[in-house]
Amino acid sequence: MAAKPSQDALTSVPSNDDIDTATRLELYRLQVLIREAEQRAYDLFLQNLVKGTSHLSLGQEAVAAGCAAAMKPGDLSFCTYRGHAHTLARGVPVEKVLGELMGRDNGLMRGKGGSMHLTSVAHGVMGSYAIVGAHLPIACGAAWRAQYKKQSDVSVCFFGDGTTNIGAFHEALNFAVVWKLPVVFVCENNLYMEYTPIADVTAVPSPAGDRAAAYGLPKIVIDGNDADVVYRTMNRAYDLARRGGGPSLIECLTYRYSGHSRADPAKYRPAGELERWKQRDPIKVYKERLHEAGMADAQLTAIDDDVKRIVDEATEACKAAPNTSVDILFTDVYANGGCEWRN
């Protein structure tokens, strides 16, 4: 008889090497790809080619890579306005993402959504939500559908530390546990809600982890700068969800290198904090581990070069792409394709 699924299993993460080489290289590639694409998005912003706002995940790459690498095709991602990384991690082409940021016709949504709303249903990226907390209940609904239709996909919902102080977080957690839904809540705790340190405005030290007990869930706080740790933890959480064991809440400790958004120079950081976190840079850490495991430098350099080429080509394609067509201003308000609200 199979053991009864339990969230308790998640609290111990094995330290022995259980991740195969192909997955290791994929985790490395995803992190490098996100780093390169995010850096490029910032450069394009400085060139005034990316308009509006953008919220970068520089420094947080291990969370997106680890979570996505553990997913199966058909699993669903629900992201926030800081969603470039999670979108890229599911395999959405860099060109589509940069094109969307630039308002070009080749953009993922042809410029109708922009940086904060990246969506690619074909890749399981079910949206990036720019109202803090809104997508936690939405992820519950997708998980309810899987439960009701006896489908095996998991809904994975990403959000920041600041989200743990909004009502929808608490409604969704309670709802998911009571209905035992196959949803995994991933809190990326990067220490700042926007400009304000999360510790200044939160009643408990671990904004997600310390709330878990209120919903009968174990406290799971992991190193979000270690892609292996993220990958292993998510594998177990997804598996638990697929086996009918219900939701998990996982807090990943990480750090963003840039400000909250493009307008934020992040002057609120204490001196030396950024530098300390950069010593534990997720890509640096991961590269060292791969070296220790005997991976040839040339193999990793080949990945770096390949990623750089992809991002360069995507950038050039976006610069060459026409602006989005004005014809789409009035399309897709309603399901008939148009915007008519009266006869």
Place this chain on the structure above:
Amino acid sequence: MAELTYREAVARGIAQEMARDEDVVFLGEDVAKAGGVFKTTVGLLERFGPSRVRDTPISEQAILGAAMGAAMTGLKPIAEIMFADFIAVCYDYIANEFPKSRYMTNGQVKCPLVVRLGNGGGARFGAQHSQSVENWCMQFPGLKVVAPSSPVDVIGLLAASVRDPDPVIFIEHKSLYATKGEVPDGEILDSLGTAKVLRSGTDCTLIALAMMVPRALAAAEQLQTKYGISCEVVDVRSLIPLDTQSILGSVARTHRAFTIEENPRVLGWGAEIMSIIADEAFYDLDGPPVRITTPHIPLPAADVLEDLAIPSVERIADSVYRSMSA
């Protein structure tokens, strides 16, 4: 043909759609075991089981968010928000999420869901359980907004809403739940975006919605009997999409327009309709367009006060008579 209450029509409409399509699921507070606080969903749990008819915590954001996530991934959820006033605590979904998901994603995301609201006054519930919130929902491109006034319309419009590929806010009137009407046997399916002329007339058009429809009909009867004023009564039924052709057609026949609105005055649905009439039927009019509304005040609880606030048959008849004889 059977006589059904508006309340029973809600349950029959939901049941009709759940029996037809197993992707139709239903969630809300006290809707399953208790059959709804207004007893509008009695028997659904027993007939369709606990996986399709689900009680939720008092978590309006979770209810609407879950409905959206389910709709985006293939189900056709019906969500109940017990009192319409409560959409203020989950307004994000109505304002920001449902209506924009399709547009923002360039058509990738679909959101075919229905949110049922217990709307309106007359039950002495006071300012936070009596409001008419149609205009809270009308202002977001991407949403549809429906408000039936009779049992047969409840079933037909609910069926049309469930089958509609867009998010629909389905506004039931609490004070109509006990009212009765003839309902044909078998499947009933109406269409959104269609107004109905319920009484033909030649002197003026009374444009009404939900509980104001029976009051407008009674006022029309009084105006005919007492003053010989012949009123045409149009039940708007669907605010978005709006059947302006039926409304403008009636105004072209009668040359006078009155809206009868339960909502407080400022920015009520009638203001939008009157602006369309002013724009497109100005030369059809023989007199000023008149809006008859609740004053711009919160609704009081005491019966004598509430009755004074919401347009009554007498006030409607008096306002129309005074304007017509000015």
